[in-house]
Amino acid sequence: MALITFSSPLHKDKTVYAVAGSHTQTILALAKEHHIPIDFGCQEGNCGTCLVKVSSMDGKRAPMGGPLNVREVAALTELGHITKAEIDQMYVDDIPPTQWRLACQMIVRDEDILVEYPSK
Ligand code: FES
Incomplete structure (x- = not known):
């Protein structure tokens, strides 16, 4: 079972369990x-x-996961958080190239993992 810690400058950190191996649950869900107000x-x-x-909470490597999907690539490119290279x-490499993700x-x-989210 994975521990997901959500952190924001304006909210108290909250750590929750995620169902390991569901392969369907998104960070946003x-x-x-x-x-958690993402x-x-x-x-x-x-x-x-x-x-x-x-x-990754161990701080030794990027979080696991396959390549970003097409929509994530497009959105992160538009937001300036990923380069063509x-x-x-x-x-x-078949791994996510950036810590920036779409929840x-x-x-x-x-x-x-640690999930940092902006707050208004
Ligand atoms: Fe629109 Fe995630 S809610 S990209």
Whole structure:
């Protein structure tokens, strides 16, 4: 069972359990389930409102996960959080190239992670 810690400058940190191996639960779905106020809009990976920064709790490597999906690549490119070179390398390494993710697109893995989200 993975521990997901949500952290924001304006809210108390909250750590919740994620169901390991569900392969369907997004960061945003988990946040909503636990009343964590991550902003969101489309919930389809188009608007970029749910931008979060994700890091592995062991601090030794980037979080697990496969390449970003097409919508995440487009949104993160538009927001200036990923470069063409990083995208190209992502398809070689088969891992996410950046800590910036869309909460509505990133699937929770069996890994303890820190999710930092902006607050208004
Ligand atoms: Fe629109 Fe996630 S809510 S991209």
